[in-house]
Amino acid sequence: MTLTVTMTLNGESVSAEVEGRTLLVQLIRDHFRLTGTHVGCDTSQCGACVVHMNGQSVKSCTVLAAQADGAEVSTIESLAENGELHPMQQAFKDNHGLQCGFCTPGMVMSALDLVANNPDPGEAEIRDWLEGNLCRCTGYHNIVKSIAAGAQAMRS
Amino acid sequence: MDTGIGAAVTRKEDFRFLTGQGNYTDDIARPGQAHAVFVRSVVAHANLRSVDTEAASAMPGVVAVFTGDDLEGVGGVPCGFAPDGGPMNEPPRPVLAQGKVRFVGDMVAMVIAETLEQARDAAEAVDVDYNEIPAVVSMEAAQAEGAPTLHDLDDNSCFSWGIGDAEATDAAFARADHVTTLELVNNRKCPNAIEPRAAIGEYDSAHDSYTLYTTSQNPHVIRLLMGAFVLGIPEHKLRVVSPDVGGGFGSKIPHYPEEIAVTWAGKQVGRPVKWTAERTESFLSDTHGRDHITRVELACTSDGEFLGLRVHTQANMGAYLSTFGPLIPTYLYGTLLAGLYTTPAIRCDVVGVFTNTAPVDAERGAGRPEATFLLERVVETAARELGIDPVELRRRNFIPADALPYQTPVIVQYDSGNYEGVLDRAAEAADYAGFARRREEARSRGRLRGIGFAGYIEACGMAPSNIAGIIGARAGLFEAAQVRVHPTGSVSVYTGSHSHGQGHETTFAQIVSDRLGIPFENVDVVHGDTDQIPFGMGTYGSRSLAVGGSAICKALDKIIAKGKKIAAHALEAGESDIDFESGEFRVRGTDKSVGFGDIALSAYVPHNYPLEELEPGLDEGAFYDPANFTFPAGCHICEVEVDPETGTTQIVNWNAVDDFGKIVNPMIVDGQVHGGIAHGVGQAMLENCAYDEESGQLLSGSLTDYCIPRADDLPSFHIETTETPCPHNPLGVKGCGEAGAIAAPAALINAITDAIGVAHVDMPATPEKVWAALQSAQGE
Amino acid sequence: MYEFNYRRASSVSDAVASSGQSDDASYLAGGMTLIPVLKFRLASPSDIIDLAGLGELKGIRTENGAVVVGAMTTHAEVAGSSEVRQPIPALADLAESIGDPQVRNRGTIGGSIANADPAADYPAAVVGLGATVHTNSRTIGADDFFTDMFETALEPGELVTAVSFPVPDRAAYMKFPNPASRYAIVGVMVSQSGEEVRVAVTGAGGSVFRVPEMEQALAVNFAPEAVAGISVSADGLNEDIHASPEYRAHLVTVMARRAVAAAG
Structure with a gap:
């Protein structure tokens, strides 16, 4: 059975034919070829696939494409404008908050949802929030610094 | 802005990663590509009665189904190292099983279809008839009299290897006042790079040439091994591309059968063939790390002078030899057993054993974490047994700065360093002098506070090629x-x-x-x-x-x-x-x-x-071609607080001082140390690759069971560097990527055992193990 | 995943009717458990009926002194709701402790309790707070709802619509998480409402269970020391690579004592 899914993806109205079993991340990556959203696991732990759906961070590997019908979805590709990094992206660069880069899009999207909920998060709050995002490179030290700096930049 | 050597320059590569424009293997979509799924053995040890692909072949979208029979004549997966000093059993590893499977996850068949879901659907329809054989999962079971053998060999032994002067070591023990003995398990780890492995094989009939896109740390090595030893493709007809790769940690060094299968199949089906591992598949089929059982004895005088060290290690090779599997527990391990100390006599014996588990190869640190763990655990334990402060005991035995370069009794010659200086600086940074006060304060809150030290030395920058050849490497370095x-x-x-x-x-x-x-x-x-x-x-x-x-x-x-x-x-x-x-x-x-x-x-x-x-x-x-290895060294000091009611350990301080020689980019170096520590903490507290002893099923086969560190498992780290330049390379640099993973496990276990007052807790020191150790200590 | 038919229900009655007409339907709430199960091909429903559009199942209201949480209310909504946190902080805290932020943004109370994972947190809230489960056809008392591992009193096709939590005098939830999955190895909800004390344990056994001996002791003296000496038997408790039955039994006592202390 195929369905038509229509959504606003990074500000543009798009639609696609999908199977019922198609995942949102498959739609984003394989159909729309936005490959910044990654798949790192199959049990919803790693958070490499985090995107925003209707303003909230979600794991796009655990959402059916069909569930996103009518939704507003934004991915890592939506953040930088005219080659200028978003303040959170810039903070990750300035603080060496990424190494291999694979978990990074999910980290940044997750961090932005944190800041939306808590504009001035402390270290413990950041570490707690990152429960759904795994990084194997950085030991999180610089990710935590990056998010604190990104939040500060977004406040000012 | 200073962008030269020594400047903390922000990274060129970050823009593409931060904007989602990285190009990882799974991001690549080749025109006309088909999707491969591997049918993997669901049992640990069996002869294959049959592999019936008829139903699968008839499924919608299926392009081809291949089994081991189709790959007859294709070479097996080669091993790149055989340690000198004795024969090594080197059984063949077929790309797809030929008559027998030897671990859960061993590849039985390859299904190629138009879409990934069609390939998965069809993979389920491949009917494999397993004639099960009892599995040998532990090294003990594998070495038992009459144990079932994995390969056509008399038993399950791979090699028996030793280093150091056994007679001199025995003599040292004969005149020792004190011998400290520990039985240690170095737990098996799954490397778990966040990017799963992936490969795309493609054949260009116009030029009779092949391209393999793969998640590899060393594409030329893959080209050499696969081209020359497996598929018989000359280098000028084989291109291997490792684009952006999402972490490796050793698991993306080896040459894997999936790389061979997609390259071979790309020609068979006349279109690109793509495979991407699911995480569950990564757990089953990525190479694992560590997995040693060791008995270590340290002979000392009554005032703590180290006289001799004796080590017996059993090293699990898994079911087959991975590319550098036999190198890790031999030359990357035994040669580091002098550590930072003047111990004059050292003997280390290692047996490599085949078991019905995934192959074991390098994992961040590879051999050196195992060496450092046993050494720093036994040194710390000796200090406690002798009633000597652990810092003082180390000082009494350090190789003095003016003795460098220093020839160890286990082949290697250290190039430069100042080990006492590093320890002094670390102890100061950690406020070791103030620890007793912090311990008391914690006690008032019902917490048991402990401090643990780990000095380490590692051999990086592999390696002079002539030496590599002498010790058994089948390549230059x-x-x-x-x-x-x-x-x-x-x-x-x-x-x-x-x-x-x-x-x-x-x-x-x-x-x-x-x-x-x-x-x-x-x-x-x-x-x-x-x-x-x-x-x-x-x-x-x-x-x-x-x-x-x-x-x-x-x-x-x-x-x-x-x-x-x-x-x-x-x-x-x-x-x-x-x-x-x-x-x-x-x-x-x-x-x-x-x-x-x-x-x-x-x-x-x-x-x-x-x-x-x-x-x-x-x-x-x-x-x-390097003149020698480089020898970074350092000292990590960990402080923990244990909740005695639950056994939960919280890391409250981490101080590290590392000597990496000259540093080009201190920002990147710090990041490497942070990440290394996280790997070491993971091994020591959280990570354990567990197989069921009877069935050989992987019990920790997903991220809901296998625990890699999260942000809230770790503290922020205080790290510093000191600098004794490497004297034999033009930059004076050493190496920093593995240091944290090497030092951290011993520092953490030393801290936990200090906190709870027991001799030893095995890794990973989970809350239950710590709690149980406390219970038995209190019962005594 | 196996292929299935996907449709969005337009109302509760439409959902139930669709389920009745299907060979083997599954309701899809937040999907935080169902979708991973489907991905692993551990289930093969013919139809997936998405409840996302059912506004009637969403939201939190106070009714007859109880906090009523609609079945499609997410964990994040419960954790962030002053209508929950003010009267029953233990319930908001419990919701906050589930999974990770992204799971809490999608996962729902109805989905969680209908799935009845033995290590899930919400069963401890339902039983520990003496809640009532409302379905499309009836109400089910907390003590009757969870019947076994992944088993509930729900009939085929029956749909949870809301959970009604009476406001206790005091309550607290203490959780010892699995380090990898962050589900509960042991989670204990303790509550006192007048004379009634409830101690509900999740994670330790095949299904959430109460500890009558602790409840009786706390009814006499609601203080941490009242439960410090009471332990549950390790027999029949869960065993996995993270915790033995004996350790779980020990943790039940520790978490119960801490929950009582936190309830104040």
Whole structure:
């Protein structure tokens, strides 16, 4: 059975034919070829696939494409404008908050949802929030610094 | 802004990663590609009665189904190392099972379909009839009398290897006042790079050539192994591309059967064949790390002088030999057992054992964490048994700074270092003097506070090729670089090192910018493509800067030397009178000079040029073969608080002082240390690759069962560096990628055992193990 | 995943009717458990009926002194709701402790309790707070709802619509998480409402269970020391690579004592 899914993806109205079993991340990556959203696991732990759906961070590997019908979805590709990094992206660069880069899009999207909920998060709050995002490179030290700096930049 | 050597330059590669424009293997969609799914053994040990693919072949969208029979004549997966000193059993490893499976996850069949879901649907329809054989999962079971054998061998032993003077060691023990003994398990880990492995194989009939895109730390090594030893494809017909790779940690060094299968199948089906592992598949089929059982004995005098060290280790090889499997528990392990100490007599014996588990190979640190763990655990334990402060005991036995270079009794010669200086600085940073007060304060809150030390030394920058050959490596271990100066003075650097998070595009550009005196922005670093890079041995063992960076330096030397010839002609001076500094060629003692950019242009527009004696162009390659390993060292100090009611351990302080020689980019170095510590903490507290002892099923086969550290498991770290330059490479650099993973487990277990007052807790020191240790300590 | 038919229900009655007409339907709430199960091909429903559009199942209201949480209310909504946190902070805290932020943004109370994972947190809230489960056809008392591992009193096709939590005098939830999954190895909800004390344990056994001996002791003296000496038997408790039955039994006592202390 195929369905038509229509959504606003990074500000543009798009639609696609999908199977019922198609995942949102498959739609984003394989159909729309936005490959910044990654798949790192199959049990919803790693958070490499985090995107925003209707303003909230979600794991796009655990959402059916069909569930996103009518939704507003934004991915890592939506953040930088005219080659200028978003303040959170810039903070990750300035603080060496990424190494291999694979978990990074999910980290940044997750961090932005944190800041939306808590504009001035402390270290413990950041570490707690990152429960759904795994990084194997950085030991999180610089990710935590990056998010604190990104939040500060977004406040000012 | 300073972008030269020593500057904390932000990374060139970050923009593409932060904007979702990285190009990882699974991001690649080749025109017409089909999707492969592997049917993997669901049992640990069985003869295959049959593999029926008929139903699967008839499923919608199926392009082809292959089994081991189809691959008859295709070579097996080769092993790249056999330790000297005795025979090694090296049974074949077929790409797809031929009559027998030997671990859960062993590949039985390959299903290729139009879509991934169709391939998965059809893979379920492949009917495998297993005739099960009892599995041997533990090394004890594998070595038991009459144990079922995995291979056509008399037993399950792979090799028996030793290093050091056994007689001298026995003599040292005979005159010891005190012997400290520990039985240790070095737990099996799953590397778990967040990017799962992936591969795309493609055949171009027009040119009779193949391309493999793969998540590898060393694409040239894959080309060599697969081309020469498996598929019989000459190098000029085989291109291997490792694009952006999402972490490796050793698991992306080996040559894997999936790489062979997709490359071979790409030609069979006449279209690109793509495979991407699911995480569950990664757990089953990525190489694992560690998995040792060790008995260690340290002989001392009553005042703590180390007299001898004796080590017996059983090392699990898994079901087959992975590319560097036998190297890890032999030469990357036994050679580091002197540690930072003057222990005069050392003997280490290792047996490698086959079991019905996934193959074991390098995992961050590879052999050196195992060596450091046993050594620093036994030293700390000896200090407690002898009633000597652990810092003091280490001081009494350190190799003094003025004794370097230092020949150890286990082959290697340390190049440079100041081990006592590192420990002193770390103890000061950790406020060791104030620890007793902190312990008391914690006690008032019902928490048990402990402190643990780990000094370490590691051998990085593998390796002088002649030595590598003597000890059993089937390859050289140099590195290659090409520095291509373009006509307008910008530079492309082609390196055989491979970056999968280490930031080479930045660090290497800093070196070039610094040496040539040109803007950092004018340098780009290219890696990961055998068609672009002259050659390469890849990135592992903290070798990229020490070996790959040195190769770049050698090529830069040639660029500068040629530049001087061109400049001498332009400036009408003798070549020996030309100095090169800050991007200017200058006639010594005059104000006559010419810039690097002008020389570059002149090399490509050679109008005023010594054409009779010099070729045009400014493009130089170099191979660098290191004179020795480099020997970074350091000291990590961990402080924990244990909740005695639950056994939960919280890391409250982490102080590290590391000596990596000269540092090119301190920001990147700090990041490498942070990540290494996280790996070590994971091993010591959280991570355990567990198989069911009877069935051989992987019990920790997903991230809901296998625990890799999260942000809230770790503290922020206080790290510093000291610097004794490496005396034998042009940059004076050592290596930093594995240090944290090497030092952390011993520091953490030393801290936990200190906190709860027990002799030992096995890794991972889970809350239950810590709680149980407390219970039994209280019961005594 | 196996292929299935996907449709969005337009109302509760439409959802139930669709389920009745299907060979083997599954309701899809937040999907935080169902979708991973489907991905692993551990279930093969013919139809997936998405409840996302059912506004009637969403939201939190106070009714007859109880906090009524609609079945499609997410964990994040419960954790962030002053209508929950003010009267029953233990319930908001419990919701906050589930999974990770992204799971809490999608996962729902109805989905969680209908799935009845033995290590899930919400069963401890339902039983520990003496809640009532409302379905499309009836109400089910907390003590009757969870019947076994992944088993509930729900009939085929029956749909949870809301959970009604009476406001206790005091309550607290203490959780010892699995380090990898962050589900509960042991989670204990303790509540006192007048004379009635409830101690509900999740994670330790095949299904959430109460500890009568602790409840009786706390009814006499609601203080941490009242439960410090009471332990549950390790027999029949869960065993996995993270915790033995004996350790779980020990943790039940520790978490119960801490929950009582936190309830104040």
